[in-house]
Amino acid sequence: MIFSGNASKRAGLFILLMIGACLPFMTFAQTAEIPSRSEPYLLNSGEFSSNPGATQPYVAYSGLVEVAGVPWMRLNFLDANLGSNSYLIITSLQDGAWQRLDAISLAQWSNTSAYFNGDAVEIALHVAPGDQNVFVMVDEVTVGEWAQNAPIESQCGPTDDRLPSDDPRSGRIVPIGCTGWIITNGKYLTAGHCSTGSAQVLEFNVPLSTSSGTIQHPGPEDQYAIDQTSFQSTNGGVGNDWGVYNTFPNSVTGLTAIQAQGAAFWLVQDYSPVDIRITGYGVEFNDPEWNQIQQTHVGPNTGSSSNTMRYQTDTEGGNSGSPVIDEATGFAVGIHTHGGCSTSGTGNNSGTSTFHPAFWAAADILSSLAPASPDSLTAYSDYTTPNSMLLTWQDPVTLLNGDPLSPDSFSVEISRDGAVIDTVSGGIAQYVDVGLVDGTEYAYEIFAFMNSSGFGSPKASASWIAGGSPIPNPPTAFSVAGSQQEVTVSWVNPAQNVDGTPLDDLAGVNLFQNGVLVETFLRSGADSARTDTATYTPAAPGYYAWHITVVDNESAQNESASSDTVDTPLSLPVFDAFADPGDPNPGLWVNTNT
Structure with a gap:
């Protein structure tokens, strides 16, 4: 992380310091909505269709949208038909920044454009081959207001010690004026009270504001439309204020923010950081060019617990949603949500801890950064190894999100009957557990975990009896021959x-x-798997139901389930000599139809 700027800022206005010192301790959410207004503006391109036989798009229309004297603008589209492949190119006349919008990305941007610096943009309609009745209509322009002084809110002491920074993981949410940031599974976090319809665009690589403090926007290649349907959030006050969301790929580059920025925060559960860093986009009253650009400060952890992180780290309006960062590791341990510090040095600022169950579940950090589960776990022991157990499995080859996983990046932890017994490196995929008691059943669980982060996979389980099961399978192909006096069983x-x-x-x-x-x-081990037979004479001749089982040679014998049950064969006399039935006599049968 790179920090720049003066070693210490000038103190705020004396009167504001005195007011802050006299205020009772209180907490407050820290948004800083970007000053703007809506201007009616009518632009209608008219309808255009592709030329017969065309193989390339052509510029069918270009027009200028200008609102004189404003610092920045954003177009609102009343209606548009961009067909299958037609598109708009919108270009700022001030700095040449441009955005490409097709039918898909225009819908993702909720029929608006990115933010453009300056008071004029050119809009060009490109009609693609095969598209018919293509048009665009603008009915309104959102324009920026020039900045005014912002009040001191949650400065911990007489000076604002925040400094400009360039952490690529943290961005500015507009127009609501909050901070959002990337976590390693590609999701984004902010405060719950920032998770509203005004959280529309996440901006990275934010430039300095103007000399008057009016914000400036990065190019559209660093702006990401927020998926409004993706929000999971709670706005429940200190310790219960969090938001998780997604953005669409960039309309210029096609990249997601994590791909473009090449960085993300590890999210971990930890109350213990000694020092807490907050990096976000708070307002600025001493150095106007730093207004709502990325700034950072580190201060002491003042006693975090339960669902709340507490710290004396300088923040201002616009810092809501910032990552709460463990200064020692760079890992994020919460979301900054509320101010509570005063310029007199009392109070503390607060955020929602990653120990908040719903927040942690929604962030779903483990499901994408943990290994997939080991597969096909088996435990095996037989009479040749009565005091040991061989465990075998297939190591995971991917993370849960499908990214490839190398064997040297994870280990496998092994538990027996709920107690950890050992850990083996990835790539081994087997383990011999020794010192077991013959005939005792043991339950095993294994899971893979990342060597770097400790994130673990779902568990795999198996159970087995040392020495193998003592219960024999039942005999098969059972049959009975013979008579009431003697039977032969096979x-x-x-x-x-x-x-x-x-x-x-x-x-x-x-x-x-x-x-x-x-x-x-009586039989022996040598008789296993053999076809067998025996003869038995019942004490009283008769017809009986017969079945068999097998037993082993243990002192307390183990007996199998029974075979099928088979009855003694019938042995009835056969008579095949009958008296002459005589001539047929049809008169013995009388049919009556009624």
């Missing part, structure tokens, strides 16, 4: 436990007759 022994781990300790197969265990056929 099946396929399981090869795995219910979690897919190998079954190494098969010990037997239980046979159930009408739901009662009647026999156990």
Whole structure:
């Protein structure tokens, strides 16, 4: 960050100092609406269509809009038809700054132009091939007023110690006269009481004001129309005053502000900064050329807590919405919203802390600057590793916003049963947890976090039993042959436990007759996965329902679920000799129709 200007400003007017010293402690919002007025102005280009066979746009109309003697202007369009590809070029006669507006960007600018310095602009209508009945109509011009002195509002002590600065992350919101700024996910922040219909344009690289203190505008390439539908905000007083919003891409460059400025604030939650810097666009009464340009000052944190940041850092009207900056790190920890300092040195200025839950959620900083979640987490252990667990996963390759992520920029934290056990670097994607108890189920969670900021991904979870599940899968392909006196049962022994781990300790197969265990056929681990058979003679011949389960060799045996249930086959006598039925006798059947 670069700072310039005098080492210390002149003190304000003595009478204002005395008044400020006598005022009781109070807080107030700090907007400074840009002085302006509306002037009726009629301009109608008439309708134009593309020339037959044209391959390039042509200038169908140009006109001059002039309001003599004003410091700046902005056009308001009553109506326009710019077809599919036609456009306007509006150029300031004072400094040559220009803006291109097509049908899309004109709608984004709510049928207005950017701000132009000077009292006259040229408007040129370019008609593109294929477009018909193209026209533009201007019915009003918003023009600037020449500046007047502004009162001292929230100066912390007898001198205003703010100095001009050039932080590319901070901009001026007009016409409401507030400060807005970029955060690293490309969203923009300001005060809630600035989040109104008068927050229309966000300007960066703001030039000096005139020698009288009248503001001047940057070129349209540094002006961004604010998306009025994007505002999420609350205007609820100290500690409950915040706004989050978006802007449209620039109508000249096509870039977003974060792309053009190449900088943004990290937004973090922290009450502890020793010193607080405020950088914004407050009014100025000592050096007119500094009026509502970017200025900055640093002062002490006076005890921030809950949803409120408190500090003795100089601000003025127009500073509302400024970032509350930790001087040590450059990170933003809140939004400046209210003045409360006095020229006597009492009181403090205030802002909304990033600990405000709704503000923090709306800023949504983690969802775009954190890594995507690790994928396909598995935990595995079987009889060969009864006291350890192998965790494997796929590392994230992007941030949550889709930007690429390199393995050396993040790490993965691993927790077991809610307690952190280790951290591994990106690119490893596996971990062996040791010292476990055979047969105990463990729950694991992992998440990736940025090494630079600590922002973390959503968590991935998995659970597994050390040594694998002790419960065998049930036997399959169960069938019964034989008779009431003796049955032969057949099946396929399981090869795995219910979690897919190998079954190494098969010990037997239980046979159930009408739901009662009647026999156990002893088996061993070598019989796993084999097709098997056994014969059983019931104590009393008869027809029964049969099913089987398998058990392991643990001291407290683990038993599988049951197989399908199959009945004893029927063994009925077959008679195929019948008496001669004799000749047919149709008279035995009488049909009656009624």
